[in-house]
Amino acid sequence: MAHQRVEPQGSVHPGSPTASVATVRSVPRRRAFCPLCGGEQQDKLASEVATAEAALCAGRCTVAWQVLTALRLSESGNEQVVARRREEWEAREPHAATLSEILLGRWRAGDWAVAPEDLLGQLR
Numbered sequence: 001m002a003h004q005r006v007e008p009q010g011s012v013h014p015g016s017p018t019a020s021v022a023t024v025r026s027v028p029r030r031r032a033f034c035p036l037c038g039g040e041q042q043d044k045l046a047s048e049v050a051t052a053e054a055a056l057c058a059g060r061c062t063v064a065w066q067v068l069t070a071l072r073l074s075e076s077g078n079e080q081v082v083a084r085r086r087e088e089w090e091a092r093e094p095h096a097a098t099l100s101e102i103l104l105g106r107w108r109a110g111d112w113a114v115a116p117e118d119l120l121g122q123l124r
């Protein structure tokens with residue numbers, strides 16, 4: 001069995017995709033926060049936002065979210081990624097970041113050098 005792995009470049013935001021969804025809870029009278037950049041949505045109450053997507057900023061964050069969703073979908077169906085995850089889980093190692101996690105970390109940090117608009121065009 002091959003134990004080859006690709007190490008992530010630089011530091012990665014610890015927030016996982018699932019953790020970002022959990023931040024959008026139904027708390028009355030609170031503003032919703034964008035699950036991507038964390039920006040407060042002035043025109044949306046958290047109680048009115050049913051899904052993480054609904055709290056996204058219009059524009060770039062929405063495009064970025066679409067890219068990440070498409071990437072995660074392909075990663076979850078990727079046998080190499082799934083096998084690697086299982087090995088890391090069994091060895092209790094922190095898992096190596098996938099492309100979607102690296103991108104999420106960069107965009108969260110405000111690094112838009114990799115434009116989501118460009119990626120979306122390639123994914124389609």
Ligand SMILES: [Zn+2]
Pocket residue numbers: 034035036037038039056057061
């Ligand atoms: Zn945003």
